[in-house]
Amino acid sequence: MAQMLLLNPFQMSYQEVNVHTVNFVQDVNLDAPASSGSTSAQGGAMGGNFFWIILLLGFMMILFMRPRQDKEGEKFRNALQKEQDVVTSSGIFGKIKDIDEVSVTLEIAQGMKIKVDKRYVNPVPTPQPVKPEKPSRRRKKDPSKDEKA
Numbered sequence: 001m002a003q004m005l006l007l008n009p010f011q012m013s014y015q016e017v018n019v020h021t022v023n024f025v026q027d028v029n030l031d032a033p034a035s036s037g038s039t040s041a042q043g044g045a046m047g048g049n050f051f052w053i054i055l056l057l058g059f060m061m062i063l064f065m066r067p068r069q070d071k072e073g074e075k076f077r078n079a080l081q082k083e084q085d086v087v088t089s090s091g092i093f094g095k096i097k098d099i100d101e102v103s104v105t106l107e108i109a110q111g112m113k114i115k116v117d118k119r120y121v122n123p124v125p126t127p128q129p130v131k132p133e134k135p136s137r138r139r140k141k142d143p144s145k146d147e148k149a
Contacts, residue, residue, distance in 0.1 A: 077118050080104065089120040 080086070084096045086106065094106030097113060104121050107113050 073119075073122075076123060077121065080118070080121065085124050086121045087124050088116055089122060092116075093124065 080096060080099055082096050082099065085093070086096060086104075087093050088106070092106070092108055092114070094108040094114070096104055097107045098105035100118075102118055103115050104118050105113050105115050106121075
């Protein structure tokens with residue numbers, strides 16, 4: 001038996017507590033038959049939890065390992081043509097000069113060409129119209145009134 005001090009944070013005081021240590025290796029008797037009490041109930045609960053953990057891991061594996069389906073992107077990449085303006089996923093604008101099975105050669109400046117993986121080529125985004133701001137209902141201050149000092 002050992003003694004330990006516990007701090008009670010609400011009363012800001014210490015309290016001495018006797019602690020019983022248990023050595024599980026010495027207390028377990030492997031030759032004894034299993035009791036029909038709480039041991040079997042705990043084993044059943046652990047088996048139930050284990051089932052749900054395995055089920056969750058299986059679901060996550062299916063979710064993360066399934067093939068990505070980017071149908072619109074595949075249609076665009078299969079329809080690429082020479083002299084088409086495109087942008088890479090890293091933001092580089094260019095014009096297609098040559099197309100392979102897996103790569104595209106882009107001209108990004110006059111005489112400067114780069115080779116890019118076909119999966120990272122996207123159409124040039126079209127500019128979206130900007131919505132005009134609504135006029136505020138607050139009255140604007142008259143600048144001539146601010147200069148009273």
